[in-house]
Amino acid sequence: MSGLWKSIAVLLGLAAASQGHVYRHDHSFQPDHILRVTAGTFSEACSERYSVLVNGSLPGPELRLREGETSWIRVYNDMTDANTTIHWHGLTAYTAPFSDGTPAASQWPIPPGRFFDYEVRPEIGSAGTYFYHSHVGFQAMTAKGPLIVESCEAPLYEYDEERTLLITDYFSETDAEIVDGLTSNNFTWSGETEAILVNGYSRPATNATGSCELAAISIDPGKTYRLRFIGGTALSFVSLAIESHEVFIIEADGHDTKPLMTDFLQIASGQRYSVLLKAKSEQELQQLDTRQFYIQMTTLARPEVLTNFAVLNYFSHSQLPDLTTVPSPPPLPVAELVDGWLDYELEPAHDNDFPTLDQVTRRIIIDVHQNVSDHTIWLQNGYDWVQSFPKSPYLVDIYTNKLNLDATYHRALTRGNGFDNITRTFPAKIGEVLEIVWQNRGTVDNGGLDAHPFHAHGRHVYDIGAGDGLYDIAANEERLRRTHPIQRDTSVLYRYRKETDVLAPSGWRAWRVRVTNAGVWMYHCHVLQHMVMGMQTVFTFGDREDILAQSGPVDAGYLTYGGSAYGSETKAPVVQHFKN
Structure with missing residues (x-):
């Protein structure tokens, strides 16, 4: 529903509370996006694990918002025994104070069986690559998904198409087991990352059993692609390189940068980069006698080194890539950590009012x-x-x-x-x-x-x-x-x-x-x-006056755990619209 029609629906069809900008989000209110947080056994990296998921998958659905426009995102907590929240990683949330998704800091968490309507309005100038994830306990290991903010103007750099690559890692122990081990007097480490996944896919070893496959990033010869890399790992600091390809970095954490050529990336948990990749021509592919190239990922600064892969795929629909073979030895040298990578090198594409x-x-x-x-x-x-x-x-x-x-x-x-x-x-x-x-x-x-x-x-x-x-x-x-x-x-x-x-x-x-x-x-x-x-x-x-001046008085439903701002199957939430 567009912002205009949503405003009309709110004005005509919703029962307003006593305050001017507080509305009951009943059946006539339609959120722009719906995310449902569940817990259950899920298959990943050739294994099964009890995990917290968004809309039943890893990653959760990709959300696309537009800068300067308000979106309402309804998050259901369908779990029966745990709280949850969703944090919009990298987006400012000061226009809607309870929408940052941080329990114990900016909001009460969403209780089991309840839902919360997040008001998210990316600022003008914030077009770029982000992601969303739970901010409760260890849930963010699997409860996450890509979030792309689209520009209200033409992008700074031209490209034909884009691809999103969400990088995650895998631990066989459950969230509860990991948290219990890390917080108990008998400290037990979670163990090291067992697999690196791209868009939920990984085949961690040459002797892996089962039907799991490497991720395939499909592209066409001769086109220019924007590849959006999202560091969604729990632990892993990853060095990433694409076999026989170089790229230009054009974005870091939602900000355009001057183009910088590189043959590898270092991506830590929480970081995002966009790069431009010029696909090889049909003639180059014939000369190389291959239509698939490995994306090689290696963990850094850990006591154990793990190398996993995805596939950059030039095959047509009638020719399928090999997604079950893990190359041994790796096609590229195993990466080592570069301390201070890109420090003092990467520069903004626009003046950013840097404080001296x-x-x-x-x-x-x-x-x-x-x-x-x-x-x-x-x-x-x-x-x-x-x-x-x-x-x-x-x-x-x-x-x-x-x-x-x-x-x-x-x-x-x-x-x-x-x-x-x-x-x-x-x-x-x-x-x-x-x-x-x-x-x-x-x-x-x-x-x-x-x-x-x-x-x-x-x-x-x-x-x-x-x-x-x-x-x-x-x-x-x-x-x-x-x-x-x-x-x-x-x-x-x-x-x-x-x-x-x-x-x-x-x-x-x-x-x-x-x-x-x-x-x-x-x-x-x-x-x-x-x-x-x-x-x-x-x-x-x-101070308190600054916060009140920014948001105005707030409805009491936000100020208690499970208050009236949190809806359920039988009760529509009373929701404040902080930015109309």
Whole structure:
């Protein structure tokens, strides 16, 4: 239903509540998209696993939204024993404060047997590649799908067609078993990735049994393709290359970039890239005497190296590719990690109002390390954060006046590191320009290190680079003089070595962000295991008055678990339209 006709339907056919922009979404309201979250046994990577799925598949259906237009996405929780949410990874959600999909931060989760109508409005200028996923526990390993924001103008780069490649990984243990192992006093690691999948397909070994196949990405000779790569893995940091092909990067995390040629990609969990690929001509294919080429993917920065494949397929409908043969040995050299890949190289295609050093109002350094005591946890400035820490979502407590943002800001500045240890939040005022430095440090027990893809909710950050050791302001400023930082929502904190001395610095990643969107925003490592183990933080932007001015008063149905904003088979939800 178009925005115009939906508005007419709302005005004429829906029973309005007492507030002007609150409506009952009864049978006459038709959402633009419907997602149903279920749990059950599902076959993937030649195995069966009890998994949480969206619309019964992995990946879930691809959603296409248009920048500047509001879409209503109804998410049903068809599970009987677990909450869920959906987060629109990479999209700002400040125009609809309860639509970011972060339980304990911005909304109450969707209870079993209920549904929630998400109001999603991509901003003008946000056309690009995104994805959606659950933000509860370990559900995001399988409960996810591609989300493409289409431009209201012609794309910057010309191409004939496009293909989406969602990269995921596989663990045979169930979500519950993995979470129990990671959070118990008898710590049990989830194990390493057992398979890398593309669009839900993988054949992990030459001796694999069963009917599972490699993913086939079909293209025609001579055409130019936009390939959208989505890092939807739970753990894996993947190096990806296409046999006998080079590509040009043209987008990173929803932002157009200047074209940059590369023969491989490094894609961490949460990151997205679009590339232009010029397909080979019919004559070139005849000379090479093949019509299929392997897409080779190798895990990075892990104790075990795993290499899996997909197929770039030039066959016609009458000629089918071989999707059951896993090449041995691999057709390409097995990749190794490149620390700082593309840092200071990838540049924006348009002016992006980058804040210079003299505009920075505060610098926040977040020390990241693992601690082993009664159980193994990840800490930021000495504290972990898990979904069970706050008794109710921060945003709800702000609206109900239970969370005093002025007090949290005062405590954070008094401590000197920008962190309020009482609420475990990093508060900021509207108009500030923050420089946020993620500082990697050796594990308390043995100095071990890991790589972390940090993801920012809300407004995208300006990635100002990374390096080894401690962050050096002057040295990094000198490097920035020769480049133009891009905006991202996910970038990697590298480790630079496997281990160091206890708490010794080994790697940093720095961001700048303009504090313009009032609300509650998660900043966290996007590795699901690390999130479950506490590697998450919460930033609050603005004070209560800023948040109320942005959204207006909110209906009480959003402020309690299972409130009237959450519908069921027998009860239509009372929904606030924040952006008409």
